[in-house]
Amino acid sequence: MKTGSCRPIPTLCMTDSPQTPTHRQLFVGMLQVALSAFGGGLSAWSQRIVVEQRRWMSNEQFLTGLTVARLFPGPNQINMAVYIGASFLGLSGALVSLAGMVLVPFTLLMGLGVLYFSVHELPAIDRVLAGVVAAAAGMALSMGFKILDQYLKDPVALLLAALVFGALAFGHLRLVPVILVSGPIAMAWYWPRRGRQGS
Amino acid sequence: MTLPLLLASVAACHRVRISDLANLAKVIGEFLTLSLFSFGGGNTLLAEYHHLSVEQFCWLTNSQFADLYALAEAAPGPSSMIVGLLGLGAGWPEGPFWALISAYGAEVAILLPSTLVMVVACLSWRRLEHSPWRIAFERGLGPITLGILFAVGLKILRTADVTRAGQLSLPGVVVSIVVCVLMLRTRISPLWFMACAGVLGGLGLINR
Numbered sequence: 001m002k003t004g005s006c007r008p009i010p011t012l013c014m015t016d017s018p019q020t021p022t023h024r025q026l027f028v029g030m031l032q033v034a035l036s037a038f039g040g041g042l043s044a045w046s047q048r049i050v051v052e053q054r055r056w057m058s059n060e061q062f063l064t065g066l067t068v069a070r071l072f073p074g075p076n077q078i079n080m081a082v083y084i085g086a087s088f089l090g091l092s093g094a095l096v097s098l099a100g101m102v103l104v105p106f107t108l109l110m111g112l113g114v115l116y117f118s119v120h121e122l123p124a125i126d127r128v129l130a131g132v133v134a135a136a137a138g139m140a141l142s143m144g145f146k147i148l149d150q151y152l153k154d155p156v157a158l159l160l161a162a163l164v165f166g167a168l169a170f171g172h173l174r175l176v177p178v179i180l181v182s183g184p185i186a187m188a189w190y191w192p193r194r195g196r197q198g199s
Numbered sequence: 200m201t202l203p204l205l206l207a208s209v210a211a212c213h214r215v216r217i218s219d220l221a222n223l224a225k226v227i228g229e230f231l232t233l234s235l236f237s238f239g240g241g242n243t244l245l246a247e248y249h250h251l252s253v254e255q256f257c258w259l260t261n262s263q264f265a266d267l268y269a270l271a272e273a274a275p276g277p278s279s280m281i282v283g284l285l286g287l288g289a290g291w292p293e294g295p296f297w298a299l300i301s302a303y304g305a306e307v308a309i310l311l312p313s314t315l316v317m318v319v320a321c322l323s324w325r326r327l328e329h330s331p332w333r334i335a336f337e338r339g340l341g342p343i344t345l346g347i348l349f350a351v352g353l354k355i356l357r358t359a360d361v362t363r364a365g366q367l368s369l370p371g372v373v374v375s376i377v378v379c380v381l382m383l384r385t386r387i388s389p390l391w392f393m394a395c396a397g398v399l400g401g402l403g404l405i406n407r
Contacts, residue, residue, distance in 0.1 A: 038275040072320050074313030075241030075279035086321040094318045105276025113287040130407040131400020134371040135392040136269035137359035138378025144349035157342035164346025175247045186339030
């Protein structure tokens, strides 16, 4: 395969892939990932099944996929499923992979949702939920702190983060315009240049 | 819920019905757009979801939104599937059929654009990988994601830990902060935190 040419034929991005799954195998594989991860740890299960059990990708290829999945918009684990599917079978592979990943958990969640809307006005349920929600808010609060460490030595990053935070939380601006303004500024500052590669 | 409160919420916010096709197209358009801006994983959009479903379209109350967020976090699978729950809430008054159509529609709308971008990204990664655009994008995105996640955390806290009268619930805030610290310092499954907090709530120790 020539460098830079990626056409929708089998193994389009992985020239040295050990095995090329079919649509059906992709669907079943992603279904297996989704079901295995019912207790949590979606990313680890994905790696175990795709790399170790089914040997569709090398570990290195999988990690490249994770980088791409984190970089582009969309939930990371869903993007990863799309990446795996698209690597082998293009758009149709991506859609099959995505369906395998979300179908069962989504249907289950909708069942829970229907149950919720049917019973949430009961006082006992509402009292329990008041507690559960406080814990969930703690989880949401921890997301920023989880990635804070890696930016502590970069004052410009902290300034950018503070400006974005202020605009959203206190300026009551919407996310899309905030990204459209702050994104190009951040990209200009972090544009790769000689002598400032370390940042 | 008492009658005066109900009246107040109706007066403050006009519920957008999604069985009206013009409204439906508008709602789908909002989700399709947001999909392309869901950088840094799915959770960066949570404050926008709150804005759309509670403030703009008035499908849900504050506490219902908080409940659905907790439900999506507790259930297996990516927590970004909360969008399906919002769709369910949007269609619920129109009956279960509309609710499910709306739920699946919302989830497809939020996933489709990012999926298409991801397919293109995968197929052209060899060219993108060493491009200065890619490097600047990746480095610049980090600090912005950091700022968004803090704003989202604060928004969820303000949504979850308030009483129906709109005042901050002190026990709720304390539980949230304790859970936040435990999330950062331990590797205990968050399901345990939710279960324990649920018991505290059931005992009437956390009010809203």
